[in-house]
Amino acid sequence: MxxxxxxxxxxxxxxxxxxxxxxxxxxxxxxxxLPDVATITEIQLQVPMKVYSIDGELLSQFGEKRRIPLTKEDIPEMLTNAFIAIEDSRFYQHFGIDPIGIIRAATVWASTGSATQGASTITQQVARNFFLTRDKTFIRKIKEVFIAVQLEQILTKDEIMMLYLNKIALGQRAYGIGAAAQVYYGKNVSELTLAEMALLAGLPKAPSNLNPIASPKNAEMRRNVVLYRMLSENYITQDQYETAKASPITATYHGAEITLSAHYVAEIARNKLIELYGSERSYNEGFNVYTTINKIDQQAANKATLNNLHDYDKRHGYRGASKVLWQAPAENWSTKAIVSSLNQTPDSGDLQPAVVVEVNKQAIKVITKNSQGALQEIDWDGLKWARPFITNSRQGTEPKKASDIVAVGQQIWVREIAQKLELSQYPAVSAAFVSLNPQDGAITSMVGGFSFEQSKFNRATQAQRQVGSNIKPFIYSAALDSGYTLATLVNDAPINEWAGSTAWRPKNSPEVYAGPIRLRQALGQSKNVVSVRLVQDLGLTKVTNQLEKYGFERENLPQNNTIALGSASISPLNLATGYAIIANGGFKIEPYIIERIEDAYGSVIYQANPKIVCSYCAELYAQQGDNQQFIATQTELDKSANICPISPVSADQIASAVISAENAFLTRELLKTAIWGGGSWQHNSGWNGTGWRAGRALERHDMGGKTGTTNGSKDAWFSGFAGNTVATSWVGFDDFNLDLGRTSYNNNLDKDQATGGEYGARTAQPAWIEFMQETALSNPRVTVDTPSTISTVRIDRKSGLLTYETDHTTLFEYFRADSVPTEYMNRTAVFKTEGNQDIPYNAPTSVDELF
CATH class of the missing domain: 1.20.5 (Single alpha-helices involved in coiled-coils or other helix-helix interfaces)
Incomplete structure (x- = not known):
């Protein structure tokens, strides 16, 4: 024995x-x-790029894998326990492999002939996920064991657990529990219930087959297994187990938590990151890009642009259904078939698809994509606008009943306004909107078109369109630098210019001429022929030189007199930047849209360094010559801190002046006149500026702006400033051959409707006004100091000369100190008393004679 x-x-x-x-x-x-396991401490998880507004709203997310890296402190202990219970109950006891688990799995295999009991530890899964493939081979399994043992030697158990929970694939392109909680429940992990935690813990075994969205029954069964294991390991009580087990499966798909719609901005940010770091790093290293966009301005720009496009489209008529699903006498589709068809049609802008299922006398019933089968009504107020579209300049007869507009079986577009549905359509016309801070060039909102999904072309930055009368303030600026004043008279009369046998006859719009007219009034009323006469007098060289100072490229400026009427092609952003120079006192700022970039750990790896407008600092530097550091007394520093956004400042942070403070001030005055007009309404001499609608709507005097309409009404513009915001609105067709047309009166609508031709004030300005109305509370009124070299004297409204009168025929006007008029309106014989005798006295004819 x-x-x-x-x-x-x-x-x-x-x-x-x-x-x-x-x-x-x-x-x-x-x-x-075998790989060098120590490199696991250097491996970066694939984390998508995220783009935010300056105030932390998520604009977009780019990357194949969705992942939200978490730390141990971020994860509830119960969630960690759920994974341990189902995946590796002896995780904190073994050394990378679990001999007891292996023996148990082998016993089950020997007794049943089936490998139903897994033996891989969490550490082994980390080894496989980071270093190996998922091939089911003996050699791969051996490598997995060796790597797991090594991992346990260089990492703590908590570090291994964090790698596992952040790396594991959990279906729906979600990697890691942070992303899974968002994808399935739209929550942070800290907000998950016990039932939800157990469901997520059950996913690693088979993310596709156990997916709660695709296979809720399978997901429920697996969740209950996890709960039972948690009960067995004493992580939960019997009551917790019973309550969680009885919970329904509530998981639904949640896209990236986009909290602010600014797709065109996000695309700019994406392209910038790829330019800086390449595609591989940009999409996988978890960069967080913070743009200069802010929520208030962007939401206002979105709303104003969409409303303006719909208003244009409605007054030009209804183009009909987007699709016909069935026609009478065919049998109506079932609700299920309708919902299935609608779910295949993506929303666009603020539109959602709907199908007409019932047509009554002056109302229809529809099933919308969002209603998922429930009937919704559109009453007559939401239908009556829809007279037939014929051309951009012709509309059909107003409808009398709903059947004049739609029929059962048609798929249409609808939008919700004030909790009521309205028949709508995808706008045929395009638009762009951009706003920025004139003090540093930060872009605060940008809309590049109606729908980014439909067209990725960013019209705010990429479209080069003729600017029409939006060019005039810059031409007037050139005149002010060449001896003209706001009171200079220019002849507003028809022009006949011959070039060989060809005549050029620029006209005012409307064709009304005033004869000799002051420069201020000419800009306010947008007199075309005055602008032409200025260009003729100044010469193209002087005009284009001035336009270049405003940032307009010479190659985009026509070298002929049509430049006076806005034949130059400029993007909306470029144009807004030019207006910013007028608004900020003459300083050249560079528009920028990325404020900073952070890596996945919150470290700033890129920081914008914009030029800042600070006239006080600029004067100090000018006095200090070539010194590049801020050498100033404490008093000066304190004063600078109150004036400038940053202090102390360095020379390279100060925006340079490209036009004089006097020129900027006077040009700004011209733009204010385009809003407020002039004359005396009480004495029948009042007149409106072309932008008068803004004055009536906003009632603030720290704003100015200019309308713009191109020849043939192919482009409509409005650009201007209010407070510390500059914005440009553009409307036009992407097809250069199409014009904006005109509309006739619609008898179904109220009397305040817009009719006639489309032009800047009617077509583009409404978006600008609505935007400024929405942002007014965050855009305080701004007081502009009058430059010390500007004088104010009383002049005669008609002649622009000095006057002794003080009635409605006069006004106070601004002049450069060296260009104050010296002549009076006329010599008037008056009398003065000397002793007991009246003797004739001739009024002085110049300022010099007064002193």
Whole structure:
């Protein structure tokens, strides 16, 4: 007996040594193929790029994998326990592999013939996920074991657990529990219920088959298994188990938590990151891009642009259904079939698809995509606008009943206004809107078109369109630098200019001429022929030189007199930047849209360094010559801090002046006149500026702006400033051959409707006004100091000369100190008393004679 025991012991030792030898042999066999496990501390998880507004609203997310990296402190202990219970109950006891688990799995396999019991530890899964493939081969399994043991030697258990929870694939392109909580429940992990935690913990085994969205029954069964394991491991009580087990499956798909719609801005940010860091890094290293966009301005720009496009489209008529699903006498589709068809049509802008299922006398019933089968009504107020579209300049007869507009079986577009549905359509016309801060060039909102999904072309930055009368303030600015004043008279009369046998006859719009007219009034009323006469007098060289100062490229400026009427092609952003120079006192700012970029750990790796407008600082630097550091007394520093956004400042942070403070001030006055007009309404001499609608709507005097309409009404513009915001609105067709047309009166609508031709004030300005109305509370009134070199004197409204009168025929006007008029309106014989005798007295004819 002892001899058999001795043999058994020797056999066991021999077998053990053989096993150890085999393990050593296998290790050296695969050693050359094993990765350097220490590199796991350097491996970066694939985290998508996220783009935010300056105030932290998510604009977009780019990257194949959705992942939200979390730390141990971010994760509820119960959630960690759920994964341990179902995946590796002895995680905190084993050394990377679990011999007990292996024996248990082997026993189950030997007794059942089926490998239903897994033996991989969480550490082994980390080894596989980071270093190996998922191929089910013996060699891969051996490598996994060796790597797992090494991982346990260089990492703590908590570090391994964090790698696992942040790396694991959980379906729906969600990697890691942070992303999974968002994708399935729209929550942070800290907000998950026990039932939801258990469901997520059950996903790693088979993310596709156990997906709660695609297979809710399978997901529920797996969740209950997880809950049972948690009960068995004493992580939860019996009551918790029963309550969670009875919970329904509530998971639904949640896209990225986009909290602010600014797709065109996000695309600019994406392209900038790829330019800086390349595609691979940009999409996978978890960069967070913070743009200069803010929520208030962007939401206002979105709303104003969409409303303006719909208003244009409605007054030009209804173009009909987007699709016909069935026609009478065919049987109506089932609700299920309708919902299925609608779900295949994506929303666009603020529109959602709907199908007409019932047409009454002056109302229809529809099933919308969002209603998922429920009937909704559109009453007559939401239908009556829809007279037929014929051309951009012709509309059909107003409808009298709903059947004049739609029919059962048609798929249409609808939009919600004040909680009521309205028939709508995808606008045929395009638009762009951009706003910025004139003090540093930060872009605060940008809309590049009706729908980014339909067209990625960003009309705010990429469209080069003729600007029409939006060019005039810059031409007038050139005149002010060439001896003209706001009171200079220019002849507002028809022009006939011959070039060989060809005549050029620029006209006012409307064709009304005033004869000699002051420069201020000419800009306010947008007199075309005055602008032409200025260009003729100044010469193209002087005009284009001035336009270049405002940032307009010479190659986009026509070298002929049509430049006076806005034949130059400029993008909305470029144009807004030019107006910003007028608004900020003459300083050249560079528009920018990325404020900073942070890496996945919150470290700033890129910071914008914009030029800042600070006239006080600029004067100090000018006095200090070539000094590049701020050398000033504490008093000066304190004063600078109150004036400038940053303090102390350096020379390279100060925006340079490209036009004089006097020129900027006077040009700004011209733009204010375009809003407020002039004259005396009480004495029948009052007149409106072309932008008068803004004055009536906003009632603030720190604003100015200019309308713009191109020849043939192909482009409509409004650009201007209010407070510390500059904005440009543009409307036009992407097809250069199409004009904006005109509309006739619609008898179904109220009397305040817009009719006639489309032009800047009617077509583009409404978006600008609505935007400014929405942002007024965050855009305080701004007081502009009058430059010390500007004087104010009373002049005659008609002649622009000095006057002694003080009635409605006069006004106070601004002049450069060296260009104050010296002549009076006329010499009037008056009398002055000397002693007891009246003697004739001739009024002085110049300022010099007064002193």
């Amino acid at each position: 002892m001899q058999w025991i001795k043999r058994l012991v020797l056999f066991s030792i021999f077998t053990g040594l053989m096993g150890i030898g085999a393990i050593v042999a296998i290790y050296y066999h695969v050693k050359s193929d």
